[in-house]
Amino acid sequence: MVEKRRWLDVLSYAVVIAGIVVIAFPVYLALIASTHTAEAVEAAPMSLIPGDLLIDNYRKVLFEGGDIGSRAPVGRMMLVSLTMAVGIAVGKIIISLLSAFAIVYFRFPLKHFFFWMIFITLMLPVEVRITPTYEVMSDLGLLNTFPGLIMPLIASATATFLFRQFFMTVPDELAEAARIDGAGPMRFFFTILVPLSVTNIAAMFVIQFIYGWNQYLWPLLITTSEDMYPIVIGIKRMIGGGDAANEWNLIMATAILAMIPPAIIVLLMQRWFIKGLVETEK
Amino acid sequence: MEKRAFFRSRWLPYALVAPQLAITIIFFFWPAGQALYQSVLIQDAFGANVEFVGLENFRVLFNDPGYLASFRVTAVFSVLVAGFALGIALFLAVFADRLLRGAATIKTLLIWPYAVAPAIAGVLWLFMFNPTLGVVAHWLNRAGVHWDFLLNGRQALSLLVMAAVWKQISYNFVFFLAGLQAIPKSLIEAAAIDGAGPWRRFWSIVFPLLSPTTFFLLVVNIVYAFFDTFAIVDAVTQGGPGQETSILVYKVYHDGFKALDFGGSAAQSVILMTIVIALTVLQFRFIERKVNY
Numbered sequence: 001m002v003e004k005r006r007w008l009d010v011l012s013y014a015v016v017i018a019g020i021v022v023i024a025f026p027v028y029l030a031l032i033a034s035t036h037t038a039e040a041v042e043a044a045p046m047s048l049i050p051g052d053l054l055i056d057n058y059r060k061v062l063f064e065g066g067d068i069g070s071r072a073p074v075g076r077m078m079l080v081s082l083t084m085a086v087g088i089a090v091g092k093i094i095i096s097l098l099s100a101f102a103i104v105y106f107r108f109p110l111k112h113f114f115f116w117m118i119f120i121t122l123m124l125p126v127e128v129r130i131t132p133t134y135e136v137m138s139d140l141g142l143l144n145t146f147p148g149l150i151m152p153l154i155a156s157a158t159a160t161f162l163f164r165q166f167f168m169t170v171p172d173e174l175a176e177a178a179r180i181d182g183a184g185p186m187r188f189f190f191t192i193l194v195p196l197s198v199t200n201i202a203a204m205f206v207i208q209f210i211y212g213w214n215q216y217l218w219p220l221l222i223t224t225s226e227d228m229y230p231i232v233i234g235i236k237r238m239i240g241g242g243d244a245a246n247e248w249n250l251i252m253a254t255a256i257l258a259m260i261p262p263a264i265i266v267l268l269m270q271r272w273f274i275k276g277l278v279e280t281e282k
Numbered sequence: 283m284e285k286r287a288f289f290r291s292r293w294l295p296y297a298l299v300a301p302q303l304a305i306t307i308i309f310f311f312w313p314a315g316q317a318l319y320q321s322v323l324i325q326d327a328f329g330a331n332v333e334f335v336g337l338e339n340f341r342v343l344f345n346d347p348g349y350l351a352s353f354r355v356t357a358v359f360s361v362l363v364a365g366f367a368l369g370i371a372l373f374l375a376v377f378a379d380r381l382l383r384g385a386a387t388i389k390t391l392l393i394w395p396y397a398v399a400p401a402i403a404g405v406l407w408l409f410m411f412n413p414t415l416g417v418v419a420h421w422l423n424r425a426g427v428h429w430d431f432l433l434n435g436r437q438a439l440s441l442l443v444m445a446a447v448w449k450q451i452s453y454n455f456v457f458f459l460a461g462l463q464a465i466p467k468s469l470i471e472a473a474a475i476d477g478a479g480p481w482r483r484f485w486s487i488v489f490p491l492l493s494p495t496t497f498f499l500l501v502v503n504i505v506y507a508f509f510d511t512f513a514i515v516d517a518v519t520q521g522g523p524g525q526e527t528s529i530l531v532y533k534v535y536h537d538g539f540k541a542l543d544f545g546g547s548a549a550q551s552v553i554l555m556t557i558v559i560a561l562t563v564l565q566f567r568f569i570e571r572k573v574n575y
Contacts, residue, residue: 020391023392029406043415048417094301099301099302102294117303132314132317132320136308155306172285214398214399216513216516217516217535251405259398267394
């Protein structure tokens with residue numbers, strides 16, 4: 001700090017703590033609602049102190065599901081979300097490592113053409129090509145399947161971009177030494193390049209896991225059977241038309257459950273995740 | 283930029299890029315081509331009759347007051363979301379940057395909303411502002427504000443903005459904090475010795491030096507407001523009341539999957555793709571400029 005200004009320090013803490021409280025409030029409210037009965041939540045305004053149904057409500061949504069709207073158990077939905085998120089993260093990391101390796105460490109005809117083909121997808125979200133992608137998937141018979149959920153979302157260049165940037169910073173001497181020692185390209189890739197990339201892989205995993213877990217529009221379109229709903233879709237299906245009929249306590253319990261896995265990943269892997277986010281920008 | 287050391291093989295590099303290329307072609311170029319193709323056709327709801335109509339779908343779109351209104355709503359929405367999300371995040375980051383004690387804890391407590399799905403953010407805010415049972419809606423009503431976003435388009439839009447901003451602050455905060463910490467302390471100290479107070483130092487040193495980060499975040503936030511907020515809209519208002527919160531990406535979905543107007547929806551997809559590609563090019567130019575200096 002440059003100079004000592006007591007009032008500025010106090011102000012800084014006040015601002016930051018106020019920010020934290022305001023940002024946390026919606027989640028606090030959800031947590032409270034998930035410990036009450038549906039009737040207690042509907043009594044406007046609902047109480048702001050926890051009720052005693054914490055375990056009952058969560059047990060009910062996890063294993064039995066709600067009684068109104070979608071009745072699928074949330075436990076199953078979380079499993080679908082987990083499969084989807086891990087599939088997307090792992091799939092993206094594998095294809096991106098390979099293509100970044102080819103682009104950085106080889107010279108071949110059409111390289112720049114391929115490079116641009118991949119990179120033009122960098123910012124193109126699924127949202128803008130939903131109708132045609134949906135038709136492609138239904139032509140391929142992949143509606144309501146895990147490959148159908150996962151594969152279209154692997155097509156993005158973010159990870160390739162990050163790995164390319166990182167490979168560029170790896171000293172040339174390493175590849176030269178490997179070549180002199182007689183190691184082929186794949187040997188170099190697996191014994192030198194991948195181990196060096198572990199932090200970047202971890203960062204990418206966090207970012208892509210969250211991306212996969214939070215996907216909404218795509219699963220909304222291609223999953224029509226309840227046992228293929230990810231939790232983010234399931235919660236939407238629990239909210240019916242008229243608001244009086246909703247079991248808000250169970251919906252909020254589901255919301256909390258939907259937030260826990262990605263939040264844990266972000267908090268546990270905070271260091272890599274921030275590094276990954278900020279590096280992708282460069 | 284090329285590596286000095288490289289490997290030689292006739293087939294290996296092609297095999298290595300093949301998986302990514304295959305996925306890119308099947309799920310990006312093929313659908314994008316389909317969208318282009320369909321955007322010049324008119325198809326009835328059962329797919330029985332298909333007719334080539336040239337640019338008719340686009341002409342209809344740009345003469346459709348509903349589509350133009352959707353453009354306007356999207357513009358207002360994105361400006362509000364990007365403005366508030368950047369402003370609040372910068373404000374928090376500037377104060378967080380000053381803190382000596384507890385900085386790591388504070389960072390942790392501010393970044394977790396990044397992990398929350400937009401749809402879940404929508405559901406949380408829907409619950410708080412639900413006209414009949416929402417806690418905040420109750421406070422507002424008691425304060426004399428007649429709150430019913432199901433009927434009032436302005437309130438519906440502001441609710442969407444709040445939910446979208448809430449979710450995006452943490453992302454911007456991470457970048458601003460990293461940007462602030464990268465500014466050399468010697469510059470700030472020099473200015474302080476010359477007698478510049480904190481306010482002056484912020485506007486004439488810190489803010490200009492942050493401009494690359496701000497510009498990057500601006501593009502990211504606009505893309506976020508355009509596309510990632512689909513889930514928030516679908517969870518909270520479904521484009522209502524009427525069409526008052528039907529942003530462009532929501533309209534593509536609604537017209538294609540609910541109203542079954544495939545040609546019109548495809549034409550809208552093409553327009554959206556053009557917007558994203560323009561933003562991507564902008565971003566790339568920016569990245570290249572930054573790498574060079």
